[in-house]
Amino acid sequence: MKRLETENLDCGYSGRNVLENINLHITPGSILGLIGPNGAGKSTLLNTLARMIKPKKGKVILASKDLWKISSREAASTMAFTPQDSGSALPLTIRQFVALGRAPHRGWLLPFSCEDRDIVEDALEKTGLSDLAERCITELSGGEQQRAALARVLAQEPEVLLLDEPTSHLDIKYQTEILDLVANLAHDRGISVIISIHDLNTAALYSDHLALVGKGGIASYGTPADVLKEEIISEVYDIPVIVTSHPLFGTPMVMPGAKSRAGQKIINL
Numbered sequence: 001m002k003r004l005e006t007e008n009l010d011c012g013y014s015g016r017n018v019l020e021n022i023n024l025h026i027t028p029g030s031i032l033g034l035i036g037p038n039g040a041g042k043s044t045l046l047n048t049l050a051r052m053i054k055p056k057k058g059k060v061i062l063a064s065k066d067l068w069k070i071s072s073r074e075a076a077s078t079m080a081f082t083p084q085d086s087g088s089a090l091p092l093t094i095r096q097f098v099a100l101g102r103a104p105h106r107g108w109l110l111p112f113s114c115e116d117r118d119i120v121e122d123a124l125e126k127t128g129l130s131d132l133a134e135r136c137i138t139e140l141s142g143g144e145q146q147r148a149a150l151a152r153v154l155a156q157e158p159e160v161l162l163l164d165e166p167t168s169h170l171d172i173k174y175q176t177e178i179l180d181l182v183a184n185l186a187h188d189r190g191i192s193v194i195i196s197i198h199d200l201n202t203a204a205l206y207s208d209h210l211a212l213v214g215k216g217g218i219a220s221y222g223t224p225a226d227v228l229k230e231e232i233i234s235e236v237y238d239i240p241v242i243v244t245s246h247p248l249f250g251t252p253m254v255m256p257g258a259k260s261r262a263g264q265k266i267i268n269l
């Protein structure tokens with residue numbers, strides 16, 4: 001399985017660095033969770049890792065090669081990315097949209113093989129979309145669109161999977177099912193997964209390692225227990241928090257450590 005890493009990476013937009021000196025590596029078969037406050041740079045980093053934004057300095061390295069020195073097809077046959085709110089403006093059915101995931105493997109002009117069809121049907125089934133497969137992608141709820149986006153990257157059969165808030169529109173059942181599926185891909189098939197998640201407790205449950213994005217770089221990196229410490233989270237999110245542990249799994253659980261002003265207002269009404 002192929003390894004993704006960064007070397008002294010600066011990323012951002014014209015004239016402005018959002019993150020500097022990022023040195024990350026993701027071990028095949030593991031999940032790296034990206035957490036951090038709004039606007040910290042999680043999407044900017046994922047887009048840079050996915051070859052959507054060129055690094056301002058340093059490198060993204062895929063399987064020991066500079067990502068910008070390999071062809072986009074080679075990158076796409078190894079690495080799949082779902083950006084935030086990744087739907088399609090084209091009036092495709094869900095099945096057609098998911099089938100696009102096969103393009104890097106068979107080229108745009110070659111006919112679909114039986115294997116391609118089986119892979120697409122399997123991706124639809126795993127994301128609970130088989131019964132909706134003929135629905136138009138532009139007419140789906142936010143959660144259905146997120147499941148379709150995940151089905152498309154499953155059909156791509158990547159070795160490295162980059163997911164930007166893939167569960168933000170999902171209810172607790174689909175959130176659990178989709179993240180269980182992602183965890184199986186990582187741990188059983190050896191895929192490297194980098195996933196941004198706002199919910200710190202969900203990130204703790206599913207990530208082998210966490211990178212806390214903040215203050216213009218990686219503010220903390222390590223296991224969930226290393227990173228989800230009261231002093232670290234309070235400082236980077238600028239809010240008091242309490243950290244306890246999950247009653248079944250023992251993973252850290254973060255909750256607000258002071259009543260919000262909004263909460264007090266409601267009580268005083």
Ligand SMILES: Nc1ncnc2c1ncn2[C@@H]1O[C@H](COP(=O)(O)OP(=O)(O)OP(=O)(O)O)[C@@H](O)[C@H]1O
Nearest residue numbers: 013014018036037038039040041042043044045213
């Ligand atoms: N296309 C763009 N051009 C210029 N600046 C941008 C662009 N996209 C994002 N930014 C800025 O870059 C910074 C990082 O944004 P980014 O979307 O990466 O943060 P994030 O951690 O993913 O935030 P959120 O949790 O709110 O999704 C922000 O200040 C944002 O305003």
